[in-house]
């Protein structure tokens with residue numbers, strides 16, 4: 227898949243992370259049904275690889291389902307085996323190069339200018355600005371001056387209002403976990419998740 231194209235087109239990446247595999251799977255499927263085109267399942271979730279495997283089986287081969295918090299080369303390979311189509315990392319790590327070897331695009335985490343350079347030169351499809359809440363939209367704006375060609379995806383503490391602001395400052399997309407998922411990862415009402423998904427999809431619309 228072309229991760230950068232997907233991010234540019236859909237502008238919203240949902241991050242599922244939770245203690246309950248059944249609830250995580252339901253959340254992934256609910257997000258997909260709601261029109262959220264890109265979802266990552268964090269490997270810190272309970273039975274994350276099994277959740278990815280089941281979600282892949284339910285959603286088919288073309289859905290943009292990825293694995294998050296992929297730090298090691300071993301995790302990158304396991305995520306690929308489970309059916310992840312892309313990898314997300316919170317930092318520059320061995321999984322970036324391994325993604326290249328596996329042919330999987332990587333959204334690589336970076337915070338500082340030095341890390342932005344390392345992520346890009348390491349082959350990242352896009353740079354996940356993490357934790358974005360540390361500097362907010364102004365910090366993204368400051369980074370965009372020296373890196374106008376870099377595709378940034380802010381992650382961490384991004385609510386619907388923040389999503390609009392980051393996109394207005396030139397982010398290609400935003401990544402959203404708890405403000406979107408809420409209690410859905412602990413078995414909360416899927417109808418409420420559908421409503422939050424609709425609100426975030428409206429917030430990222432051009």
Ligand SMILES: O=C(O)C(=O)C[C@H](O)[C@H](O)COP(=O)(O)O
Nearest residue numbers: 268294295316382383402403404
């Ligand atoms: O999974 C990783 O490696 C991440 O870096 C993602 C972050 O930890 C949060 O999950 C996103 O933050 P919120 O949208 O505030 O919940």
